[in-house]
Amino acid sequence: MSDHHANGSAPATSERLSLMNYAPPIVLGVALTFLSSWLGLVLAPLVQIGDQGPIPTLEGGLDQYPNPSVGRLELGRQVYIENGCLYCHSQQIRPEPFGADIARGWGPRRTTPTDYIYDKPHLLGTSRTGPDLTNIGARQPSAEWHHRHLYWPPSTSPGSIMPSFRFLYETRKIVGEPSDRRIVDFEGVPEHLQPPPGYQIVPSEKATALVAYLISLDRTQDLPVAGAPTP
Amino acid sequence: MSLTVSPPGRSGPAPLSERAAASRTEFQDEQRLRAARRTAAIDASTRLPVLVYFASALFWLIMGSVLAILASIKLHAPWFFDEASWLTFGRVRPAHLNTMAYGWASMGSVATALWLTARLTRAPLAYPRLVAGSAILWNLGLLAGAIGILTGSSTSVEWLELPPWSAPPIAAAFVIVSVSAFVTFARRTEKHVYVSLWYILAAVLWFPWLYTAANLMMFSQPVSGVPLATLNWWYAHNALGLWFTPVGLAAAYYLIPKVIGRPIYSYALSVIGFWSLALFYNWNGGHHLIGGPVPAWLVTVSIVASVSMIIPVIAVAINHHMTMTSHFSVLKRSPTLRFVVFAAVAYTLTSLQGSMEALREVNRITHFTHYTIGHAHLGLYGFVTMMLFGTMYYAVPRLTGREWASATAARLHFWTCALGVVLYVGALSIGGWIQGMMLNDAETPFMKIVETTIPYLQARSVAGGLMTTGHVIFLGLFIMNLTGFGPRRQGPLTWDERADSAHRGHQLTRPSSSSMSLKETRV
Numbered sequence A: 001m002s003d004h005h006a007n008g009s010a011p012a013t014s015e016r017l018s019l020m021n022y023a024p025p026i027v028l029g030v031a032l033t034f035l036s037s038w039l040g041l042v043l044a045p046l047v048q049i050g051d052q053g054p055i056p057t058l059e060g061g062l063d064q065y066p067n068p069s070v071g072r073l074e075l076g077r078q079v080y081i082e083n084g085c086l087y088c089h090s091q092q093i094r095p096e097p098f099g100a101d102i103a104r105g106w107g108p109r110r111t112t113p114t115d116y117i118y119d120k121p122h123l124l125g126t127s128r129t130g131p132d133l134t135n136i137g138a139r140q141p142s143a144e145w146h147h148r149h150l151y152w153p154p155s156t157s158p159g160s161i162m163p164s165f166r167f168l169y170e171t172r173k174i175v176g177e178p179s180d181r182r183i184v185d186f187e188g189v190p191e192h193l194q195p196p197p198g199y200q201i202v203p204s205e206k207a208t209a210l211v212a213y214l215i216s217l218d219r220t221q222d223l224p225v226a227g228a229p230t231p
Numbered sequence B: 001m002s003l004t005v006s007p008p009g010r011s012g013p014a015p016l017s018e019r020a021a022a023s024r025t026e027f028q029d030e031q032r033l034r035a036a037r038r039t040a041a042i043d044a045s046t047r048l049p050v051l052v053y054f055a056s057a058l059f060w061l062i063m064g065s066v067l068a069i070l071a072s073i074k075l076h077a078p079w080f081f082d083e084a085s086w087l088t089f090g091r092v093r094p095a096h097l098n099t100m101a102y103g104w105a106s107m108g109s110v111a112t113a114l115w116l117t118a119r120l121t122r123a124p125l126a127y128p129r130l131v132a133g134s135a136i137l138w139n140l141g142l143l144a145g146a147i148g149i150l151t152g153s154s155t156s157v158e159w160l161e162l163p164p165w166s167a168p169p170i171a172a173a174f175v176i177v178s179v180s181a182f183v184t185f186a187r188r189t190e191k192h193v194y195v196s197l198w199y200i201l202a203a204v205l206w207f208p209w210l211y212t213a214a215n216l217m218m219f220s221q222p223v224s225g226v227p228l229a230t231l232n233w234w235y236a237h238n239a240l241g242l243w244f245t246p247v248g249l250a251a252a253y254y255l256i257p258k259v260i261g262r263p264i265y266s267y268a269l270s271v272i273g274f275w276s277l278a279l280f281y282n283w284n285g286g287h288h289l290i291g292g293p294v295p296a297w298l299v300t301v302s303i304v305a306s307v308s309m310i311i312p313v314i315a316v317a318i319n320h321h322m323t324m325t326s327h328f329s330v331l332k333r334s335p336t337l338r339f340v341v342f343a344a345v346a347y348t349l350t351s352l353q354g355s356m357e358a359l360r361e362v363n364r365i366t367h368f369t370h371y372t373i374g375h376a377h378l379g380l381y382g383f384v385t386m387m388l389f390g391t392m393y394y395a396v397p398r399l400t401g402r403e404w405a406s407a408t409a410a411r412l413h414f415w416t417c418a419l420g421v422v423l424y425v426g427a428l429s430i431g432g433w434i435q436g437m438m439l440n441d442a443e444t445p446f447m448k449i450v451e452t453t454i455p456y457l458q459a460r461s462v463a464g465g466l467m468t469t470g471h472v473i474f475l476g477l478f479i480m481n482l483t484g485f486g487p488r489r490q491g492p493l494t495w496d497e498r499a500d501s502a503h504r505g506h507q508l509t510r511p512s513s514s515s516m517s518l519k520e521t522r523v
Helices: A023-049 A072-082 A143-151 A205-216 B018-023 B026-076 B089-121 B128-150 B167-186 B195-220 B226-260 B267-283 B285-289 B296-308 B310-324 B328-332 B335-357 B360-366 B370-400 B407-439 B446-482
Strands: A169-173 A199-203
Touching (some): A023 B195, A023 B267, A143 A205, B167 B195, B195 B226, B195 B267, B226 B285, B226 B310, B370 B446, B407 B446
């Protein structure tokens, strides 16, 4: 084995003659390895699963699965994105017996590319500091529950380390009748975060949209391909 | 002796050892002096851009540390600063990642890459003022991006959270850096292309290409769904593998032989290590999606590539270890070497850990847990950050003409950061593993898992406090160095604890002084 200096003494003959002393072979080589991985990890999946469409769910194709998030749902998705929910919550169900996703009741089946065809950007997530949300809408369809939970997480989930999202809520003076969107149940919420007499806590447009989006998360639809066992 | 103004020309890097000092002839001294002057002139050509990039990197390191501590505390004390939307965990965390990755680690890597390029090509750096200007563009872009993330414009695509107005200036600045590196290389006067330069050439070609391609495909193409996830992790893993890793390895390949004054053990291993990294690393991304709704072949290919990473990692580890053999005592004296060797060991560990984590049976437990975060920090902190510190300890005095003002502070810096990252990785690895085991047991209530992880998350905050303390100390040292505190560099340096000038903490020794390596010196 020959010596190899950091700009030091004269290299051995084999080193002096090495192709590694020239830019073209290095640049060409690293460009090709890089391109190969782009073809493999980016282009190939795009070709394989990039052109999937929704499947008809009612006889005669009257309805489809999945449906794109539009209007308020899309705004809710944006709220989910801007507040970084995915840093603690995933949206993917792994097949049995790979993890206990299904056994925990997070979903009836593994998720497949079809479930996400309208997701841009994708929100698969890489962390489960909190529970998976793939099917949170099916699991917890109550808007009232979600608002209480977002306003003060321990009120519905004692021991939770989820931050309070009360910056998405407004404290408003009650003028006439109280709003029917207000949070009614303050059990477990610290006193200083409860509305003073004559006031109410109402969700902002963003909170309403976020909850609508969460409730829309339901990927329990039967899909024939989801039976495939490979993790 | 050649901790000095650097590569002593054709006579070989001079060792810090007393034997070499004794056997040196006057002729060699003369040669070395001339080589040292040449290197000093080349260093001078990099002074402005490299110092601007290093200073910017340090600014972001402090910003990133504050965000890190905020995010860390919030995970075990969620009420901590929870009133304001811009300080919510889901914004602070990506702000931390992006300031650290694109501010600290990337700008530090740019400085390292350019400084090494000029030295190793023996050519003055091309377009130094333009490169320094690119740092302004980069900083403004990143500042606007970080504020954007905090105010609700994050894209929530991990590693690509910077909003659309932030990524283009950073990419443009990077292109300027790449052009400068390639033009400098084209003007090289040194025919032998040293291994560090292979890595740098590859890195400055890969990263701007990768960054631009990923941003364009992610945000401006009509692609949606799962293909975006594979794109996401192709990008994110390559940011580590094709940018931070090659620059970090380039620094290790340069500084280890340089400081101990001995050539790299094996040329053949260097070549194998380089090409196997180029071949395997960029296929790793799919291992972030194991079990996910992606084609099984893609995950399998990525697992194979991840395990194959053992080849480059072991090649580099053997090469560095054999170079260090019987020179480990230099670790006591050289702050540079301490940081660099720590980083090199962390690289080996985190890479082997990564190969294991990619195995389906291990991933079944570690995926979605804090274990992954621990692994990421062993890589980006233990390896990349410590390597950057080591590089700065070596390069900055040669650029400013001033030595570091305090050996004690440097020692504190090392130990707070080293202990910090060990505690960090230890706590999250153990806590994360337990979390994963519990998650896989459907009978364990979720809240029980949350409760179990809290002590480990608290330990992580303590670790973050230690590391941040080290960062602040180093910032102080850096500012003092820049503003003219600290002894003027006259020749090679060793840290000498016994120095009579106790208030200075160390003293400089000239090349001809036989006292330098006889003293028991430590940092």
